[in-house]
Amino acid sequence: MGDRPYTILSCGVSLDGYLDSATDERLMLSNDADFDRVDEVRSENDAILVGAGTVRRDNPALLVRSEDRRKSRVDQGLPETPAKVTVTATGKLDPEAQFFANGDCEKFVYCESNSFSPARTRLADVATIVDGGATITMGAVSEDLHERGVRRLMVEGGGTIHTQFLTEGVADELQIVVAPLFVGDSRAPRFVGDGEFPWCADHRAALIEARPIGDVVLLRYALSERARDTVGSSA
Ligand SMILES: NC(=O)c1ccc[n+]([C@@H]2O[C@H](COP(=O)([O-])OP(=O)(O)OC[C@H]3O[C@@H](n4cnc5c(N)ncnc54)[C@H](OP(=O)(O)O)[C@@H]3O)[C@@H](O)[C@H]2O)c1
Numbered sequence: 001m002g003d004r005p006y007t008i009l010s011c012g013v014s015l016d017g018y019l020d021s022a023t024d025e026r027l028m029l030s031n032d033a034d035f036d037r038v039d040e041v042r043s044e045n046d047a048i049l050v051g052a053g054t055v056r057r058d059n060p061a062l063l064v065r066s067e068d069r070r071k072s073r074v075d076q077g078l079p080e081t082p083a084k085v086t087v088t089a090t091g092k093l094d095p096e097a098q099f100f101a102n103g104d105c106e107k108f109v110y111c112e113s114n115s116f117s118p119a120r121t122r123l124a125d126v127a128t129i130v131d132g133g134a135t136i137t138m139g140a141v142s143e144d145l146h147e148r149g150v151r152r153l154m155v156e157g158g159g160t161i162h163t164q165f166l167t168e169g170v171a172d173e174l175q176i177v178v179a180p181l182f183v184g185d186s187r188a189p190r191f192v193g194d195g196e197f198p199w200c201a202d203h204r205a206a207l208i209e210a211r212p213i214g215d216v217v218l219l220r221y222a223l224s225e226r227a228r229d230t231v232g233s234s235a
Pocket of ligand 1: 011012018019020029050052053054055057088089090112135136138156162164189
């Protein structure tokens with residue numbers, strides 16, 4: 001296995017484990033103080049990854065918002081805001097989505113070979129399109145990003161993506177924010193789907209921090225040896 005970036009999975013969930021509502025309206029799980037914390041974490045990473053489903057549904061810009069943090073990155077010789085990365089099988093992404101349209105940073109689309117050619121035609125002006133092969137794994141994406149210089153990767157969902165990073169065992173840290181509300185509708189997307197997770201009854205993840213932030217709670221778990229060695233010892 002090649003090297004891969006230190007990878008943080010970040011998300012907000014309801015008390016019943018959902019990432020969003022089942023309705024057309026996007027569910028706000030977090031609060032302003034936590035959005036600011038997420039902004040800080042973004043600013044500390046080299047790249048932010050989301051699934052194509054999140055690009056389509058949430059249309060996120062994925063930028064560092066704070067002027068001070070952007071300036072601090074530039075002072076360190078970094079782009080104002082981290083690179084953006086997405087993964088798609090169909091390649092069906094809108095070149096005018098905020099993912100592509102905003103931010104003076106690199107944008108990468110990992111696309112299955114089947115749809116690589118049409119995706120390149122559609123998106124080549126707005127992003128680097130990478131042929132991810134017949135089947136894309138998060139391990140392979142991580143290794144390729146490492147080869148491109150990404151040393152710290154933040155993964156912001158959605159559930160399909162989190163599931164794969166967790167079941168493949170290629171995440172170092174989980175930062176999950178629990179919001180004080182229920183969704184109560186099993187049609188809504190969950191934090192993770194079915195799968196064989198390395199953390200189970202016989203192998204529990206290591207809690208490294210529990211922090212109330214207004215009415216939500218941040219839980220941080222170390223998922224790898226290197227997370228336990230670095231973050232675990234400083235938390
Ligand atoms: N609460 C939070 O923190 C948070 C954060 C992010 C998102 N969300 C929510 O999560 C929901 C979206 O989650 P989701 O699970 O439906 O979507 P997702 O994980 O964002 O994206 C799934 C899509 O990514 C592509 N993909 C994933 N794995 C792939 C692989 N191995 N190879 C090729 N393509 C792959 C496919 O795209 P194609 O369909 O293009 O082939 C797939 O349909 C939304 O409701 C959003 O609001 C919540």
